[in-house]
Amino acid sequence: MTCSALILAGSRAGEADALAASEGVSHKALIELEGLPLLARVHAALTAAGMERIAVCASDPEVIALAERLGAVVTEPADGPSGSVARAFARLGAPMVVTTADHALLRPRWVRQFIEKTPPDADVAILLARRAAVEAAMPGSRRTWLRFADGEWSGCNLFHLATSRAEAAIESWAGVEADRKRPWRIAARLGYGTLWNYWRGRLTMQGAVARLGRQIGISAAVVSAADGLAAVDVDSMKDLADIRALVAERRAGAGL
Template identity: 60%
Template sequence: MSAALILAGSRSGAVDPVATYAGVAHKALIVLGGETLLARVAGALDAAGLSPIAVSADHPAVVAEAERLGLTVLPPEAGPSASVGAALAALGTPLLVTTADHALLEAEWVRRFRADAPTGADVAVLLARRDVVEAAAPATRRTWLRFADGDWSGCNLFLLATPAAAGAIGLWQAVEADRKRPWRIVRRLGPGLLLRYLLGRLTLGEALAHLGARAGLRAAAVASPFGLAAVDVDKPADLDLVRTLTS
């Protein structure tokens, strides 16, 4: 049995424009199709057969909703990666990680991701190619990671498959800091791979494998055939889009 973690922490002192736009206290409490986003995500994970399901949250209203749903509540740490590290210590592996704003998440996507994760990988990351995403949601605006094998968008699904995945937490923190500047992530691999990236010759899988090796683990990228898996609710426009897609 695999455990799951939903990240639903609050940024200290920050006002979430999506929550403000929706008129709720926290983004996880936005109601879509008669359910809060937290309930939708937890329901998809449960339907995919994951248990226990924990949520990293500290906002009182989110904690109350998590308790209503029967979820395990874990206090968040300073940032998503540190929260994942704490959950990994508490829940063990395998651990699937996602976010409370993954509004369209479906159990099929989770099952397919787990099935497609390479045997022997300590960490797997789900991403979708630009053509797949834009075919499913032409109106979406994403941050694209540009590699030799195409432009990719993250899908907010991560599988920490083995205890060695603990070594990925430091790498995750670096990626968090540079997620909008992929060339800075690749720069950590050294001048040879950076040059390959700048020349458009480095694939996403190669970059992730080398980053994992630097952290002492085996990391793999998994390509999602579901373009909507890359759509989360980061901006008010994203919320408008998912409301349209679920109406």
């Protein structure tokens, strides 16, 4: 089955990107890692993973120009990531993988494994990494951890909208998006019984996502990342320095 991909490279309205400014570029997607802008690296990984059609959601003129040079479809941002995904999904349809332009370490095999591990009956899947895997892969990395009964998890900025029914999930994304750093509020959306189970340490991540899916009438699943680096993106100067050091170390180790 062919699959499309969307790279989110928009900007929050009214917010200056201090990280981009520190690197002398207009947008974080244009920060270079070993001579390539982050957007180009993500696009290359998705292409190598077999994505048939790749779209870039952007408003920055330089990012749009780069996307067009890469041969990507350019889509216009909406209010917030969820609206931007909905707009692109209406154009590209299912199945569609969603990621971000600052996913600097994205590997083709992660994307392929994610799609292969998505349950066949799932309308939507989310890639998450366990804390132990992330800390083993990148010691000292500062991530947002979601604590559930089956451990602590970090998002990997990879989503699989597997069927047309995923549209319902996009519509509910905005609310979950606002609570992404407060898992108890996500549990509260599922009712007092689920919130009580969360406080008692009985709610698993997979259980929470599956219940969220059932609440909106779809099947939703969690896929656990095999590589903890899948959760590492460029959110700060420290992230960028850590990623540059890791890439340089690997290149030196490979004798490149």
